[in-house]
Amino acid sequence: MAVQPELEKKGFAQTVLDAADDIFTRITAGIPAGEVRRMLRGEAPGRPNPRLKPHSEAFLLHIKPTYYHESVTRFTHTFRLGLLSTYLFFVETITGLILMIWYAPTPERAYTDMIRLLSNVPFGQLMRDLHRLGAELMVLIVTAHMVRTYLTGSYKAPRQFTWFTGVILLVVTLFLSFSGYLLPWDQLAFWAVTIGTSMAEAVPPKVVGETVNLLARGAPDIGANGLMRFYLLHVLFLPLVLFLFFFVHYYKVVHFGISLPSNEEEIGQDTANKVPADRRVYFLPDVMIDEASFLIGFTALMIVITAFFFSAPLESIANPQSTPLHTVAPWYFYWLQGLLKIADKTIAGVILPGVLLVLLIAIPYLDRNPSRRGRDRRVAIISGVVAGIVMIILSWMGTPYYAVQGAPPVEIVQELMPEEGMGPVREIGYAHLPLGKYDTREKPVTEDEEFNHILHEFEASIAAFEEKDPTFNQAYGVLSVTQEQPSLKRITWEIFWISPEGAQDKFVRTFFLHENSLYWEQYGLKDFSFVRPPAQE
Amino acid sequence: MKRPWYSFLYVRSPLVKIGLGIVAVMVSIAVLLFLGVIEDRRMAAQTANWDGRAIEKGAEIYANNCYTCHGPDGKGLPGVAPALHSKYFFTQRLKDVGWTGSLHDYVASTVAAGRPSKVKSQWAQMMPTWSQRFGGPLRDDQVNNVTAFVLNWEADALTQGTPDNPDPWQPFQDAPSKAMAEDGSAPVAEAPVEPTGPRSPQELFAGANGMGCSGCHNLDLPQTADSRGPVGPNMANLYETAGTRVPGEDAATYIHNSIVAPNAYISEGYMAGIMPQNFAERMTEEEINGLVQWLLDPNRQR
Numbered sequence: 001m002a003v004q005p006e007l008e009k010k011g012f013a014q015t016v017l018d019a020a021d022d023i024f025t026r027i028t029a030g031i032p033a034g035e036v037r038r039m040l041r042g043e044a045p046g047r048p049n050p051r052l053k054p055h056s057e058a059f060l061l062h063i064k065p066t067y068y069h070e071s072v073t074r075f076t077h078t079f080r081l082g083l084l085s086t087y088l089f090f091v092e093t094i095t096g097l098i099l100m101i102w103y104a105p106t107p108e109r110a111y112t113d114m115i116r117l118l119s120n121v122p123f124g125q126l127m128r129d130l131h132r133l134g135a136e137l138m139v140l141i142v143t144a145h146m147v148r149t150y151l152t153g154s155y156k157a158p159r160q161f162t163w164f165t166g167v168i169l170l171v172v173t174l175f176l177s178f179s180g181y182l183l184p185w186d187q188l189a190f191w192a193v194t195i196g197t198s199m200a201e202a203v204p205p206k207v208v209g210e211t212v213n214l215l216a217r218g219a220p221d222i223g224a225n226g227l228m229r230f231y232l233l234h235v236l237f238l239p240l241v242l243f244l245f246f247f248v249h250y251y252k253v254v255h256f257g258i259s260l261p262s263n264e265e266e267i268g269q270d271t272a273n274k275v276p277a278d279r280r281v282y283f284l285p286d287v288m289i290d291e292a293s294f295l296i297g298f299t300a301l302m303i304v305i306t307a308f309f310f311s312a313p314l315e316s317i318a319n320p321q322s323t324p325l326h327t328v329a330p331w332y333f334y335w336l337q338g339l340l341k342i343a344d345k346t347i348a349g350v351i352l353p354g355v356l357l358v359l360l361i362a363i364p365y366l367d368r369n370p371s372r373r374g375r376d377r378r379v380a381i382i383s384g385v386v387a388g389i390v391m392i393i394l395s396w397m398g399t400p401y402y403a404v405q406g407a408p409p410v411e412i413v414q415e416l417m418p419e420e421g422m423g424p425v426r427e428i429g430y431a432h433l434p435l436g437k438y439d440t441r442e443k444p445v446t447e448d449e450e451f452n453h454i455l456h457e458f459e460a461s462i463a464a465f466e467e468k469d470p471t472f473n474q475a476y477g478v479l480s481v482t483q484e485q486p487s488l489k490r491i492t493w494e495i496f497w498i499s500p501e502g503a504q505d506k507f508v509r510t511f512f513l514h515e516n517s518l519y520w521e522q523y524g525l526k527d528f529s530f531v532r533p534p535a536q537e
Numbered sequence: 538m539k540r541p542w543y544s545f546l547y548v549r550s551p552l553v554k555i556g557l558g559i560v561a562v563m564v565s566i567a568v569l570l571f572l573g574v575i576e577d578r579r580m581a582a583q584t585a586n587w588d589g590r591a592i593e594k595g596a597e598i599y600a601n602n603c604y605t606c607h608g609p610d611g612k613g614l615p616g617v618a619p620a621l622h623s624k625y626f627f628t629q630r631l632k633d634v635g636w637t638g639s640l641h642d643y644v645a646s647t648v649a650a651g652r653p654s655k656v657k658s659q660w661a662q663m664m665p666t667w668s669q670r671f672g673g674p675l676r677d678d679q680v681n682n683v684t685a686f687v688l689n690w691e692a693d694a695l696t697q698g699t700p701d702n703p704d705p706w707q708p709f710q711d712a713p714s715k716a717m718a719e720d721g722s723a724p725v726a727e728a729p730v731e732p733t734g735p736r737s738p739q740e741l742f743a744g745a746n747g748m749g750c751s752g753c754h755n756l757d758l759p760q761t762a763d764s765r766g767p768v769g770p771n772m773a774n775l776y777e778t779a780g781t782r783v784p785g786e787d788a789a790t791y792i793h794n795s796i797v798a799p800n801a802y803i804s805e806g807y808m809a810g811i812m813p814q815n816f817a818e819r820m821t822e823e824e825i826n827g828l829v830q831w832l833l834d835p836n837r838q839r
Contacts, residue, residue: 042551074544074547075546075547075548076541076543076544076546076547079546108677111678112678115587118583118587119580119583119584119586119587120580120584121580122573122576122580123572123573123576125579125583126572285551286551289551289554289555289558290551290554292558293554293555293557293558293561294554296558296561296562297557297558297561299561299565300561300562300564300565300568301561303564303565303568303569304564304565304568307568307571307572316594317676317678484596485592485596485686485689485690485693486689486690486692486693487589487592487689487692488592488593488596488686488689490596510597510600511593512592512593512596512597513593514588514589514590514592514593515589516582516585516586516588516589517586517589517590517593518582518583518586520586528575530575530578530579530581530582531575531578
């Protein structure tokens, strides 16, 4: 036996230790335990550097550079936004795969599957909230990544093509997020996507727009076909496109190196790949520790936010027959909705966004200024900031606060008890709605402080609209709360006013509220009231 | 080199990074453990939440479609539609019809597919089919919601049978009740309460002890070519049209005859035999006359 002489020579303990070290080295793809120890103690590598081996041996590491320029490893140079975008894509893939287990993309099943996921699957709500939070963060961070690249001028030669793939990735990210919007099949999803796809209809000429719309929806209106198409886009096609462009993008990043801070190189030069030996920071261990701890910290942050502050909304089941008041696109398309309010559908919905996209892609070719230094790029930076401000203003115009006010009584009730979502009345809940009839002219006061607050708001809101709207005079409201059934209250809002013709007008809206209903679908501190045992009667 | 104001974000020490990473892992584990511990209660609360919301949606559907026949509080309208908010309905009905499924299935299938049979029924109207599967307006989830709403009366219906909370016990004629007073499954038959005087027309038309007219006749809409009552004619413009229907009958005679002998003259487009034939026995002559006057009053008080 070959083992025996080895054993005799080294002794039993040493043989076991060597075998263990061998296994360790295989797992780490080439780094023995002693070298890991030296890494952790911050000792310099020997020569030849044994810490480069995993880059050639391990598949996952072969795409990472072996060392970086010290200047670009500073957190404040890149803010790790590209890494974060990539990481969020993996978070979305994993949480998305888990969500797919309980989901069937048909109008009959989709919404009930959501409810089942929330009420019957352990950690189902956490997965859904994480997926939603990740999607919104991904849009934010990909955008921030682009803004950072713009501000440091990193799109300039030789990185024009990297910028191009980045723009594609931004667009794919937006569409990924948007296509996922429809899948819960609630009112929010249905109408946001109806608005979104109706923009495609504006593509000139008419026959093209209609065909594009038909292809996206699978029918003149969104239904079973549209849901299936958006599902396939969301889980298969767009992730594949993103995957492809990610690797092209990342290959270009590694190929050219991350651009240095502009004041560290001569104007017009690109020395990112010529790293002097004394400025090298090796991936193992320094960059790996940095990236790993950063991503772990970010994950913890996401879990904490999801657990305590963030809920993915779920409204009533999609109803093609009733458009909810103040339907909005997802927040990252508010600017488009704002544009649509002030311009023609074809211009604002298709031509302007198209021009914007082409402009974005063309930036590296339009900006012939070779310098990446801030003080040499005043025009570029100022126009970028102006564009950002315009986007924010347009986004604000896209919200219901701008130029879509319904009739005063509709708005008053919507403010206190919206058709969808929570609103202050559902927030205080069943227990804080004492039965009775409350007329704002009598300035009623009840024993319930929170309900008094609602009554006060009702009164104040009527008074505010009376002042603002000349057609809304001598208005008063009557709020009645009656017991409809065991554990079910009927809340009737009646608003009376005198129209300009002098006639008495009336608006009535009725809602029901069940004792067990928890309206969580708002961003804010989650209500853990269910943790406490129910109060003994 | 001037450092930007945000340079404090750049942590250099790998040990600090590792430390922060370990803290982050521990925080994540703690939060996930906390969520795991309360997960059962969260799921229970969410289940109750979505059940509650189904009842809210069902209440809206009931208020828009069902209450005209089954009554605003679900206690039915005599001669129009049975009480659902009733101890009989929750305890005896399934046994009487020999339904082996659950009450939820029974209600949901009745809402969805209606009650087409009129054999031996004391109800004036047929239950229409409500589900889109059978030509009605409601989706499956809406049928389930309205079923949840109806079943939510259970807690109150089971306490019925006291003087404060009487049971509108309504055995159906289509399935003679097997419940018996002796074994306690049916209320002891009470002596019918003698009316203390003539009932008001409002009470007769729409009241809980009335004739159930409001189930089929709408007082707020006029009967015109583009506004027709689906089961019985609308009555907002009755004072104008009543005298023109049958030659030789003035308005009051026409309405009186239509109440005591509904089949004598059927308005065009409606079916004979829908309106109960026994109103002459269930109301006194004085009450019928009061009702006729009230129906003919253009400014009638509701």
